[in-house]
Amino acid sequence: KHGINAEYGGAPPGGYGHPSGPPGGYGGPGYNPQQYRQPAPGPDLAQIFQSVDKDRSGYISANELQSALSNGTWQPFNPETVRLMISMFDKDGNGTINYQEFGNLWKYINDWQNTFRYYDRDNSGSIDQNELQTAVTHSVTGYHLNSMGC
Secondary structure (H helix, E strand, O other): OOEEEOOOOOOOOOOOOOOOOOOHHOOOOOHHHHOOOOOOOOOOHHHHHHHHHOOOOOOOHHHHHHHHHHOOOOOOOOHHHHHHHHHHOOOOOEEEEEEHHHHHHHHHHHHHHHHHHHHOOOOEEEEEEEHHHHHHHHHHOOOOOOOOOO
């Protein structure tokens, strides 16, 4: 099955953080914004931060973040991807993320996961041609995506 793995995303979408829909402006017919407002049950953010911050410095480095992330294939995230994630949320520019910056990263990752799950209608873990067409059609109004020969 051809598809796009959930590991990859883009730069923070314009309008990120606004309640208008999931990241990237997605949210066509059937989109329910309420489903993205409730955090998933589980350990609280402070516990997660402490478990990732292995050296107990109060900051998470790219190496610490990389060892904590899973992309579904049991392979480590690309180091450059992890550095990019850190730099996107490292507001003080020290090359690491503190608890508040981690909270923003955590929300960003969860928003993208929810967006991916929304368009992965068959729950296969990949976005197939039809699911991609739906996602692109909903994100780019006024354009029609022709059939792709995958």
